Amino acid sequence: MPLNPTFENEKRVLDNGYVRLVDVMGDDSSPDSDARISTGVAARSEAQQTTLVRFLLRHKHTTPFEGSVIKFEVRAPIMVIREWFRHRTFSYNEESGRYKQLDPLYYTPDASRVSYQAKSNHQGSGEQHPDAPNFVVQWREEQQEFEEEYNALIQTHNVARELARLNMPVSHYSTFVVTGNLLNWFRFLELRMAEGAQYEIRVYANAIFELAKQYFPRSFEAFQDYWLEAVTLSGREAKLLSQMLSNTISEKSFTNALPEPSPDFTKREAEEFRRKLIHIGLLSEA
Numbered sequence: 001m002p003l004n005p006t007f008e009n010e011k012r013v014l015d016n017g018y019v020r021l022v023d024v025m026g027d028d029s030s031p032d033s034d035a036r037i038s039t040g041v042a043a044r045s046e047a048q049q050t051t052l053v054r055f056l057l058r059h060k061h062t063t064p065f066e067g068s069v070i071k072f073e074v075r076a077p078i079m080v081i082r083e084w085f086r087h088r089t090f091s092y093n094e095e096s097g098r099y100k101q102l103d104p105l106y107y108t109p110d111a112s113r114v115s116y117q118a119k120s121n122h123q124g125s126g127e128q129h130p131d132a133p134n135f136v137v138q139w140r141e142e143q144q145e146f147e148e149e150y151n152a153l154i155q156t157h158n159v160a161r162e163l164a165r166l167n168m169p170v171s172h173y174s175t176f177v178v179t180g181n182l183l184n185w186f187r188f189l190e191l192r193m194a195e196g197a198q199y200e201i202r203v204y205a206n207a208i209f210e211l212a213k214q215y216f217p218r219s220f221e222a223f224q225d226y227w228l229e230a231v232t233l234s235g236r237e238a239k240l241l242s243q244m245l246s247n248t249i250s251e252k253s254f255t256n257a258l259p260e261p262s263p264d265f266t267k268r269e270a271e272e273f274r275r276k277l278i279h280i281g282l283l284s285e286a
C-alpha cells in the first residue's frame, strides 16, 4: 500500500536531493514465510524467524529476500543517476526532459569536499584543494549560465525541449522512481555504501539504508552482519594467516569466548565459526 509522505519516510540528500520511500510490500516476516514454502512448517516465533533469516543470508540463500519490495522516489544529480542506473535489476522511471522543462536545480559540493585527484586510487579524491572555494563559485556561475541559455532556448526561441538540454551539465538534478526487492537493495547497498563508492552516491545509499531498515529491521541487521561488515579472505590470505598464527587458539579459549546461544548467534553458527578457524589453521581439530 502506498505510504503517506512523512518525515520518517524521507531524507534530504546533498544540497537539493532527497530519497522518499513511497511503497513497501512485505515485512520482516516475509523472507521467513517465503522460505517456509519449502518445508510447509507453520508460522513461527520471532526468534525462529530471526534465526532463519540470518541462516539464509549467511549461506546466500537469497531468493526468499526477493519476495519483499521497496519503492523509492529519488532526486539526484545526473552524475549520481548515471552510476545508479548501472544496477540493472531495479525497475526505473525517470522524469523526461523531452516532455517538460527541467527544474533549475544543480549540485555544487561544499568547498570541503573538493580535493586533489587521489594519488593511489585512480577513481578517488585525495587531499583537500586549497582553491576549492573559487571552484565552487565558478561551478555556480557556469550552472547559472547554462540555466539562462536553456530557459531562453525554450521560452524565447521555442526550441524543442529535447534539444534545448544539449549542454546540460551532469550536476543538474533529475527525479526518478526506483523499485527493487530486498535482494536488489542489498546488492546495491553493499557496493554503494562501501568506502570505495563515490561520496555523492554513498550518501544516497546511506539514506536508503536508514529508511528501508525501519521496515525490515531483522533482515537489514543480518545484511549488515554478513555482508556489510563481513570480511572475506582469499585462499592466499587464509594461508598467510595460518602461517602467522598457526594453532594459536586453544579449544578452551574458543569455547570461553563464545556468547550464550541466541537467535543472533546460534549453536549452529558457533560450530560454523569453529570450522572456519580450523580451516585456516588457527584452531586444531578437537
Ligand SMILES: Cc1cc2nc3c(=O)[nH]c(=O)nc-3n(C[C@H](O)[C@H](O)[C@H](O)COP(=O)(O)OP(=O)(O)OC[C@H]3O[C@@H](n4cnc5c(N)ncnc54)[C@H](O)[C@@H]3O)c2cc1C
Residues within 6 Å of the ligand: 086, 087, 088, 089, 090, 187, 191, 192, 196, 197, 198
Ligand atoms: C566503486 C565502483 C566503481 C565502478 N566503476 C565503473 C567504471 O569505471 N565503469 C563502469 O562501466 N562501471 C563501473 N562500475 C559499475 C559496476 O561495474 C557495475 O555495473 C555496477 O556496480 C552494478 O553492479 P551489478 O552488475 O552487480 O548490478 P546489477 O546490474 O543490479 O546486477 C545484479 C546482479 O545480477 C547479475 N547480472 C545482472 N546482469 C547480468 C548479466 N548481463 N550477466 C550476468 N549476470 C548479470 C549479476 O550477478 C549482478 O551482480 C563501478 C561500480 C562501483 C561500485
